[in-house]
Amino acid sequence: MRQAKNRIAELEGILREGGVRVTRQRAAILKILAEAEDHPDASELHRRAKEIDATVSLSTVYRTLSALEQQGVVQRHAFENATARFETADAPHHDHLIDIETGAVIEFRSDKIEQLQAEIAAELGYDLVRHRLELYCRKRKD
Structure with missing residues (x-):
């Protein structure tokens, strides 16, 4: 819990x-995003934020997301056939697997994929x- 509070404080500092x-409403939305284990869309963020602050x-969620995105605090993901999803931009690098039937977004990291991408770029003369x-x-x- 202490680590989450530090992370939220750092993100608020960037803003x-x-x-x-950093209004009460923006702080609530930032807290939700910083603690989220999923990639909520604006409607889901709104639902969760209303549990913290009914006002x-x-x-407000859309305006806040725009401000957070402009400051580089939040990253927008426009996955195929879905509304935009959001996560904090300070998360360690990862890739996404999207279940096309449920819409679930699963984060993963693969050293093999990372290495292969670097090799392909190098073979084509790029870093x-x-x-x-x-x-x-x-x-x-099965």
């Missing part, structure tokens, strides 16, 4: 440094700077 006021409106990998999958029925 303040960028000239963004949070959906438009890999960053990448984003999304795997769209269907659960096996």
